[in-house]
Amino acid sequence: GQQVMQIPQYQHVQEGEDFTTYCNSSTTLSNIQWYKQRPGGHPVFLIQLVKSGEVKKQKRLTFQFGEAKKNSSLHITATQTTDVGTYFCAETSGTYKYIFGTGTRLKVLA
């Protein structure tokens, strides 16, 4: 069935360093969504990518969708302690059955 692999599973960075998480699929994705979950909280929607090669930015966050629509990345520039949490990608492949990646847990050391 559908499977979305997310790497790395954990990442510890010093405050101010950059961070990237990757989402990979063996099948072509119709779209990809990214969510952030703070410790003890619930997932919160960040962004959706639909087009091949699409790049979107939200302040220090840059989201990319691969040209073949089989992978996506989230890059955070100059991390801050407020970036702490788990970042998930999710894909639907045109249905309403969302499949989430296993997430990347980010810890930022001050």
Place this chain on the structure above:
Amino acid sequence: DAGITQSPRYKITETGRQVTLMCHQTWSHSYMFWYRQDLGHGLRLIYYSAAADITDKGEVPDGYVVSRSKTENFPLTLESATRSQTSVYFCASAKGVNQPQHFGDGTRLSIL
């Protein structure tokens, strides 16, 4: 998000008991979902619903039952709780296909 609420927030019960987790949304979203979250597994879809009276199984439906008689409510029932169902359960809703999901605050369920 204030528009989707889950109850209870915390629940402790014993194996073999029936437990119902409630989910209520005020947006009139068509789609609703139940997930469980366990360390190392991320979010796994249990059941989902496209509209009132339309439900379907997700990745891990065994041991769970859902109903959706009204658009705004989507309760999840564990008919005979087992220790392996100890988890954090999230309810979510979405306006339409491929739309962002809005999550409730979750229910932390412990089964002894």
